[in-house]
Amino acid sequence: MAKLSASFEVPLRSFALELALEIEGTVALIGPSGAGKTSALSAIAGLTRPASGRIALDGEVWFDAADGVFRKPEERRVGLVFQEYALFPHMSVRQNVAFAGKSRVDEYLERFRISQLADAKPTELSGGERQRVALARALARDPGVLLLDEPLSALDANTKLTVRGELQELLREFGLPTLLVTHDFEDAASLADTLGVLVDGKLRQLGSAQQMVAQPADSFVASFTGANLMRGHARHRADGLTRVELEAGDIVYSTDDAAGLVDVVVYPWDVTVGRERHPDSAMNVIEGEIRSVVHVGNRARVRIGPVTAEVTEASLGRLDLVPGTRVVASFKATGTRLLPHA
Amino acid sequence: MHVRQTIVRGLLAVLFFLAIAVTLAFLVLPIVAIFVHVPLGRLLHELTNPVVTDALIVSLKTVAISQVAILLLGTPTAYFLASRRFRGRPLVVTLVELPIVLPPAVAGIGLIVAFGRFGLLGSTFDFLGINVSFNQAAVVLAISFVAGPFYVRQAIASFEAVDRNLIAASRTLGASAPRTFFKVTLPLARGGLTAGEAICLARGLGEFGATIMFAGSLQGVTQTLPLAVYTTFEAQNGLDVALAISALLVIVSLAILLALKGSGLWERSRPAVTAIAQPEPN
Numbered sequence: 001m002a003k004l005s006a007s008f009e010v011p012l013r014s015f016a017l018e019l020a021l022e023i024e025g026t027v028a029l030i031g032p033s034g035a036g037k038t039s040a041l042s043a044i045a046g047l048t049r050p051a052s053g054r055i056a057l058d059g060e061v062w063f064d065a066a067d068g069v070f071r072k073p074e075e076r077r078v079g080l081v082f083q084e085y086a087l088f089p090h091m092s093v094r095q096n097v098a099f100a101g102k103s104r105v106d107e108y109l110e111r112f113r114i115s116q117l118a119d120a121k122p123t124e125l126s127g128g129e130r131q132r133v134a135l136a137r138a139l140a141r142d143p144g145v146l147l148l149d150e151p152l153s154a155l156d157a158n159t160k161l162t163v164r165g166e167l168q169e170l171l172r173e174f175g176l177p178t179l180l181v182t183h184d185f186e187d188a189a190s191l192a193d194t195l196g197v198l199v200d201g202k203l204r205q206l207g208s209a210q211q212m213v214a215q216p217a218d219s220f221v222a223s224f225t226g227a228n229l230m231r232g233h234a235r236h237r238a239d240g241l242t243r244v245e246l247e248a249g250d251i252v253y254s255t256d257d258a259a260g261l262v263d264v265v266v267y268p269w270d271v272t273v274g275r276e277r278h279p280d281s282a283m284n285v286i287e288g289e290i291r292s293v294v295h296v297g298n299r300a301r302v303r304i305g306p307v308t309a310e311v312t313e314a315s316l317g318r319l320d321l322v323p324g325t326r327v328v329a330s331f332k333a334t335g336t337r338l339l340p341h342a
Numbered sequence: 343m344h345v346r347q348t349i350v351r352g353l354l355a356v357l358f359f360l361a362i363a364v365t366l367a368f369l370v371l372p373i374v375a376i377f378v379h380v381p382l383g384r385l386l387h388e389l390t391n392p393v394v395t396d397a398l399i400v401s402l403k404t405v406a407i408s409q410v411a412i413l414l415l416g417t418p419t420a421y422f423l424a425s426r427r428f429r430g431r432p433l434v435v436t437l438v439e440l441p442i443v444l445p446p447a448v449a450g451i452g453l454i455v456a457f458g459r460f461g462l463l464g465s466t467f468d469f470l471g472i473n474v475s476f477n478q479a480a481v482v483l484a485i486s487f488v489a490g491p492f493y494v495r496q497a498i499a500s501f502e503a504v505d506r507n508l509i510a511a512s513r514t515l516g517a518s519a520p521r522t523f524f525k526v527t528l529p530l531a532r533g534g535l536t537a538g539e540a541i542c543l544a545r546g547l548g549e550f551g552a553t554i555m556f557a558g559s560l561q562g563v564t565q566t567l568p569l570a571v572y573t574t575f576e577a578q579n580g581l582d583v584a585l586a587i588s589a590l591l592v593i594v595s596l597a598i599l600l601a602l603k604g605s606g607l608w609e610r611s612r613p614a615v616t617a618i619a620q621p622e623p624n
Binding site: 042045046047072073074076078079080082084086088089090099100101137138141 | 512515519
């Protein structure tokens, strides 16, 4: 498989975007809005010129500040799919796809199941259809690199899951070095092999989704992975555990070593919910009323005091967990990460 | 107390409807008067007067040439001003817009001292064998100077309204900057450009002040339709001819306005946001 090497610096309004990535397979940049994610795509596509650095696809140099090389966007063989898809409103679906390459238009219309929409204008399409047209158009250009800007954010929750599945399949099939940008950890984890967390233009952590869940570099990364974050004050104990007094008043224990102000990280799927206390190995117990229940597919996220637990819909029914119910949330000290507060 | 309130309200209502009646009558009456002052048959007959046909030919020719020049020179200028940000850009845009608010007589004087025989570029033009006073070239310059900014201003706005992501998309899809301009930017800005061009055309057709100062009013040479209205009106028994030309210009102007409205390019006089309270029916 081809490899895209990109390391560059782009001055933005209040900070500089500094990125160094080797892209084989699919890499996802995740981070809050305004972190510089889209600017990264712009720089690779040649829509903005970095202040320094080098961008190359295998031996093909697209940008080299030192040698003064700067290829225009049309000379870079990138397939860029815009967040709102940027379909040409004055052209039909067919004309949009044919804009980049006239040779295999029918093949792409067929492949993306948009043949029956060939004569429609983009405004007549649904969100999912627009995305298929945008992907078909980008790939009809026969790119060496695929860049996806928030590929799922313009879709409603129902369409999103279907499209995500299709996208996974597509990325596998085309096997292009792909950089996608998203603010959703779950989307990133399901589409990419490698994730990079970008905050204020800097990469906070680069690794697999599993690594980020297991060992988040900081509380920002932890919050992005969907973990519970609870601020508290940590103190060593003689038995080797760390005792943390949470701001809410509860006391929790962790096997991590820390002192002072910390963020306590617990993943919702590591939290057990019961009607009463059980004499088990979980050291951390938080009692309280259920504040909310949010359904996510076949699971539900239950909020108790400062912590959110993820349980199956089956457990939800069996234990009759509704808002207002007094319950006990428990999780193990070994599953409790402590991140020193910056 | 109650009686006084009723009287005040009644008085306000009367004033309100009076204001509307005065406004509408004031704007409509002069137009109506042009068509009813002499019988319609006379008006039609006067259109065959050589003064009218000469002026029509001069107007069509000079307006056509100036519109082509405005489109060819103004479009790239507008595109440049719309797509680039540079120091001094607001100043340049303001200078381009200035002729819109300038009194036409001032424009005429400006043209004389810039391009006239003894003007800034007069000797240069002389050297090149170009003479631009009191001929049709002068008419074209006057129309272009006064009407051109109406097009350029609208064209800048139209180019700025094109989604920059569409332009970026075109580039990443392999289209060069010129191809992107002709395939994406221009088609998407076309509606606004056409509207600007129509306003510019109407303004150019009616140009009077700058033309009479810079080009004079020679029948068959520089006498455009609006100049002919003035000249024939001044002449003995010329009112009928002046009215005939005026009627013609009203119809042409109305046609341009209706065409614009029909195409949806004319900015409608209602807010873009849907108001909670709809205008009352009848």
